[in-house]
Amino acid sequence: MTQGATDPIPFGSESLAQVRLVLRGALIALDFDGTLAPIQADPSTVRMADGALEVLHALAERGAKVAIVTGRDAETVLRLGDLASIPGLVIEAIYGAERWSGGRLVTPPTPLAMSHARDDAARILVERAAGDPGLQGAWLEDKRINMVVHTRRAGDPEGAQRALAPHIEALTQRYGLEMHLGKNVLEIRLPGLDKGASLRRLLAETPAEAPSALVFAGDDLGDVPAMDAARQWGADTGRPVVTIASGAPRSSPVARAATLTVGGPAEVVAALRTLL
Numbered sequence: 347m348t349q350g351a352t353d354p355i356p357f358g359s360e361s362l363a364q365v366r367l368v369l370r371g372a373l374i375a376l377d378f379d380g381t382l383a384p385i386q387a388d389p390s391t392v393r394m395a396d397g398a399l400e401v402l403h404a405l406a407e408r409g410a411k412v413a414i415v416t417g418r419d420a421e422t423v424l425r426l427g428d429l430a431s432i433p434g435l436v437i438e439a440i441y442g443a444e445r446w447s448g449g450r451l452v453t454p455p456t457p458l459a460m461s462h463a464r465d466d467a468a469r470i471l472v473e474r475a476a477g478d479p480g481l482q483g484a485w486l487e488d489k490r491i492n493m494v495v496h497t498r499r500a501g502d503p504e505g506a507q508r509a510l511a512p513h514i515e516a517l518t519q520r521y522g523l524e525m526h527l528g529k530n531v532l533e534i535r536l537p538g539l540d541k542g543a544s545l546r547r548l549l550a551e552t553p554a555e556a557p558s559a560l561v562f563a564g565d566d567l568g569d570v571p572a573m574d575a576a577r578q579w580g581a582d583t584g585r586p587v588v589t590i591a592s593g594a595p596r597s598s599p600v601a602r603a604a605t606l607t608v609g610g611p612a613e614v615v616a617a618l619r620t621l622l
């Protein structure tokens with residue numbers, strides 16, 4: 347896609363047009379970072395792309411169910427995106443460990459394993475960086491229910507991710523946790539949480555009948571299980587499905603799993619706007 351944010355989208359427009367025909371009752375499920383909001387070196391400064399909030403409101407007002415499916419915690423996403431006023435919004439947060447809807451947050455207690463792993467994870471970063479200056483700048487984000495090692499600020503983010511991965515992997519095995527790779531991140535998660543399960547839950551819970559159509563957009567490896575779940579749901583129900591990869595190289599797993607590839611959050615917003 348090369349058009350500006352307000353131009354019609356030729357690429358993929360047929361599949362989006364099918365969703366548009368049945369927008370009332372469709373599920374529009376979206377990742378946050380890298381999909382609705384450009385990634386920043388400091389995750390606390392992230393803001394949604396221009397027009398994102400407006401298009402989410404408009405979709406909800408036309409009867410679509412809007413959901414955010416994210417690795418972040420719900421309250422942070424609500425605050426960064428100013429999302430709470432979107433009618434009917436649901437947030438599947440921390441890969442489905444917590445859920446926000448209708449102003450109500452359901453969140454589990456801090457997992458014991460995560461509490462125990464926290465000090466070890468911090469120590470690994472300090473010790474490794476002391477022996478390898480290339481790892482300086484890597485830092486641990488404690489999200490209570492999960493943790494994220496960020497390597498974006500290291501001199502060579504991908505090299506730092508590769509160097510730290512075996513140590514973080516060993517840590518997660520020690521505590522019965524899981525390590526997942528992402529874009530310049532190593533995520534430490536409780537086992538069994540992924541966005542595929544989050545999306546299947548959202549698809550199953552519509553009260554009267556199944557959603558009329560499904561759009562899912564994401565940008566990273568963690569979004570691939572949701573894209574796979576979306577494709578499976580489309581095959582099972584015969585209803586329109588569009589999966590959008592945001593800012594992912596065409597050869598990447600996330601782009602290969604998606605039906606439509608766009609350049610980044612501004613173009614995700616443009617694609618959503620074509621549904622109105």
Ligand SMILES: [Mg+2]
Pocket residue numbers: 377378379380381564565566
């Ligand atoms: Mg993302």
